[in-house]
Amino acid sequence: MKKNLTIVALALTTVMTWAQKPVFTPAKLESARVYFNSAELTHKAKVKLPKGTSEVVITNVADYLNESTIQIGSISEVTVMAIQYSNRYVEEYDSAVDSPLLKPVRDSIKLVQTELKKVNNAIDVESRTIDLLDSNQKVGGEQGTTTAEVMKMVDYYKTKRLQLSTELDKLNEKKEDLNTRLTNLQDKLAFNEGKSEKSSKGKLIIQVMNDREGEVPFQIKYLTNAASWKPFYDLRVEKINSPVKVVYKADVKQSSGIDWRGVNLSLTSGVANQSNVIPTWRTWFLDYNTYVTTSAYNRNANKKLNVMADMSAKMSYETESSSMLKDAVVYEESTMSTFTQVNESQLNVSFDINIPYTVMSNNKSHSVTLNDFSIPAEYKYYVAPKLDLNAYLVATIKDYGNYNLLTGEANVIFDGVYVGKTTLNPANTEEEMKLNMGKDPKVAVTRILLKDKSGTKMLSSKKSQNFVYDITVRNNKAEQINIQVEDQYPISSNKDIEVELTETSSGKLNEEKGLVKWDLRLKGNESKSVRFGYQVRSDKNQILDLK
Structure with a gap:
């Protein structure tokens, strides 16, 4: 019988433990390792837990993540028993009075309402005082009063009336300001209202068992597809026969729902696309045509149409290029090469930035300068007049594998002037890499x-x-x-x-x-x-x- 009572008591204790309210804690983003199509985010969180089993809600994680990649670590005394991810509204976790999603706003509303009551009371007192002063303007009694007494009463009235009116105006302005603040708070019930960090909808609900009471640290890792990066370059050449100055950059985008503020940022390479800009030859095989001959009129008409289309395309291209050159402004900029560590493995190249970096969650391009260096090059012009009458300046680079270059688009800046774009493609099997530095109008x-x-x-x-x-x-x-x-x-x-x-x-x-x-x-x-x-x-x- 005693043994059965013990079992029942343990069961009731377990039920009471699981029935406890969840403990909330926000996750602080520490680092982001960005790949070409995703990012690994690492958070840290701390929460005070009692001994036994607890339910912890970790907020401020990404709105969208790969649930199979979630990893949560803690000290040896803590066992993580279950993990659930949600980015939807859940009343139990999003409407709790002590939830960090709502509590700061509700506390602010209470403070503003309390202050508003004080201001309303002060306005009421000042208004009643003015009414009392205005209703007692009769000076003296049946016996009359002297001129000196009248002047003294007038001076008092003027001074006091002005003082009360000024104070009443200040109180009304304060009341209007408080009402505006109250309206804004009531319209925006969001976590961390007024802070610079963007609040996310993602949350992790975990069941943990703690061997002792105290503050427990957590480390959270997961992959999100709402981030990416791609390399691009600035190729700067001061004059022919000078080295090519390569400014290595990254175009980073993310829409994870969390603003990455002051995080340790790392960029890891992946698979890139290939493309060419300079005209390339295809073998010209000659054979008899098998189609029916069209009339000379149709051939001439088609020829005229093709010529007109070519001229139109050329004019459009030249106009666009001229406009682009006219509007383009090139500035020299400081780099972060001294703060970037390059790590190369058999599968990829990683760039670890050793200073805190900020990338906002707006899916807009954030330019990150990774490195800059000069590469010796040999210069030669190239022209294929049957395909294109423009002469292209080509820089030939040897031993390009020593620079950890990745395939990407490059802005070409020659003699301080932006001349266009090219594609840098180190993923070829040739011993030399050729960089198209753009057209030179001075070679006809x-x-x-x-x-x-x-x-x-x-x-x-x-x-x-x-x-x-x-x-x-x-x-x-x-x-x-x-x-x-x-x-x-x-x-x-x-x-x-x-x-x-x-x-x-x-x-x-x-x-x-x-x-x-x-x-x-x-x-x-x-x-x-x-x-x-x-x-x-x-x-x-x-x-x-x-x-």
């Missing part, structure tokens, strides 16, 4: 078809088509430049089609890709020309795509 290029040496001739069952071009490059700069010129000729994929190079001007051939390359050195204000031509013999009744 033309590619002209020589009509007297070009044309079509009919030879019995075949036709012979000749194409001869003069490519001219002019250096309008004062200093000497090196430029690589490339052009293309077709490669036959049909034995009935014969292609022969007729002019190369001693250019280097790439027969596999059908390319001819010339390396030219031009002094200041010097021009040079190369001649390039090829002949195509094919069935005169077939159509070839020769552009």
Whole structure:
């Protein structure tokens, strides 16, 4: 019987323990490790707990998180038995009088209401005093009074009436201010109202068992997908043949519901996309077309439309580029390279910033400067006049693997002027990395078809088509430049089609890709020309795509 009573008593004790009100504590964000598509957040919290089992509600965690990644640690005397996450309104946890989500606002409302009562009482007293003073303006009695007494009474009335009216005006202003504050508090029942930190909806409800009474620390870790970062760069070149100054930056965004204020920020690399800006060649295979020939009128009409579309696109691009160059302002800025530690592993690169950093929860770009350094480079211009008459300045970098570069977009600043964007792609297999530093309008290029040496001739069952071009490059700069010129000729994929190079001007051939390359050195204000031509013999009744 005694044993049964003991069991019942223990059961009642357990029920009473679980029936206790939850204990609330806010989580303080300590650090954020951001990946390309998520972030690992680490919080700390402290709460005073009794001995035994307790329910703890940890507030101010992310609005959205991966519940399977939640980790909660504490001292050895504390056992975490169950974890529940919620970002929804739960009356038990969000409407409690002592909940930190509401208690500060309710306490403020009580203080304002108490102060408002005092002000109303003071206004009532001052108003009654003025009424009493105004209702007793009769001086003397039936026997009359002297002039001196009247003057004394007037002076008293003026002084006292002015004093009371001034005090009443001050009280009314204070009342109006208190009413405004009260309205704002009643309209905004939110946790930590008036503080700079943004309040989140996320909360962790945990069941813990504590071996002894006292203050218990907790460490909370989890992953949230509401954060990301991507690398980008500023590439600064003062003049040709000077090193490339690389300013390594990160574009960090987060909308976790928590403002990251003064946290230890780390950025860890992930998978990045690849893209190119400089024109690249595709092998030009030549074969007969199998579609039905359209009329000359339609071909000419389509050609005109294409030319107009190209001109329109070019004009639009040039206008946009000019506007962008006009509006762009480039400033030198201080960097945080001395505060950033770079850690490289086999799988990724991490940047640990050794000073507290702030990133607001607004999903807007926050620019974080990680590092800056100079890289030796060799400069050469590149032009593919068949594809683009613009000459691109290309910086060639060797041993680029020593700089922990990641794929990303780069702003190109040449001689203090913003000239455009390029893509920095270190994820290639070549020994050298080429950086497109943008177009140089001071290098002019033309590619002209020589009509007297070009044309079509009919030879019995075949036709012979000749194409001869003069490519001219002019250096309008004062200093000497090196430029690589490339052009293309077709490669036959049909034995009935014969292609022969007729002019190369001693250019280097790439027969596999059908390319001819010339390396030219031009002094200041010097021009040079190369001649390039090829002949195509094919069935005169077939159509070839020769552009």
